[in-house]
Amino acid sequence: MTQTMTVPHPIPEALAEMIAKRFRVLGDSNRLRLLDALRDGPLSVGGLTQATDCTQQNVSKHLGILHEAHLVKRERIGTQALYSIADPAVFELCEHVCGGLRRNVDDLSELLPGG
Amino acid sequence: MTQTMTVPHPIPEALAEMIAKRFRVLGDSNRLRLLDALRDGPLSVGGLTQATDCTQQNVSKHLGILHEAHLVKRERIGTQALYSIADPAVFELCEHVCGGLRRNVDDLSELLPGG
C-alpha cells in the first residue's frame, strides 16, 4: 500500500505547484471541519452550515473550493445540494499530519524535566 | 504503520487549525522544492539558493518557516547553516497527495473518448 517514491526527483516546478495547491486547499480549518462533518455521510449545505458556525454563503464558497479540487462530490436533490466525500484518502492525509505533530510534541516533551 | 482514525470526530476547532497550519506550510511550491532538494542530504543556504531560483533572503525566509514547523533541522558550521530533513514522513505526505491527483486525472480520463 505504501507506494514508495513515485514523485520524481528533482521535482518539476509544475508538479510542485500542483501539490502545493492541494495542500493550500486543505490549509483552512473551516474546510477541514467541513470534510470532517461529511465523515458520517452526505450532508446538505444547510446541514453543513449548522455543523460549522459559518454563514451559508461562506460554507457554499468553501464547498465550491473543495468541489473544484475534487475532494467532495455534489448531488442535487430538489432544492437541496447534497455533498459527500469524493476520496476518503484525505483523512489518511490528516492522520499523517497528526502523526508528525505528535512526534514534534513528543520531541519537545523529552527536553523538559519530567517528560 | 497505518495508524487508523486517531483524529477525534467531530474534530476540535483548535486541532483543525493546527492541521490546517501545517498544510499551509506545505502549500508553497518553493518550500516543497526546498524540501525536495534536501532529499539527497543536508545543504547550506547557499546551496539551496542555487538549487532553486530564489534570492538568498527568500530562501532563508522559507527555511525559517520550515524550521519553525519542525520540518527541517538547522546546524551551524562556522559561517554556514546546514539544513536537513527533520521528518522524512513529509515525503509520504506528498506521495499521498500525488496519489489523489492521479486518481482525479484517471477519473477525468475515463470520461473522454479513447480514455
Place this chain on the structure above:
DNA sequence: GAGTACCACAACTCTACGGTTGTGGAGTTG
C-alpha cells in the same frame, strides 16, 4: 401564480503571506 426555502454567484473589505530590498551580525582570511 405568490410565497417560501435552499443554494450559489458577484462585489467588496481586510488580513495573511510571498517576494524584494536593505542591512546588520557572526565567522573566516590575510
Place this chain on the structure above:
DNA sequence: CAACTCCACAACCGTAGAGTTGTGGTACTC
C-alpha cells in the same frame, strides 16, 4: 584590524484568499 563571505532580520509592496453583504435563480408549497 580590515575585508570578505554567509546568513537572517526588518520594512515594504503586491497579490491571493477568507469572510461578509447583497442578490438572483431554482425548486417546492399553498
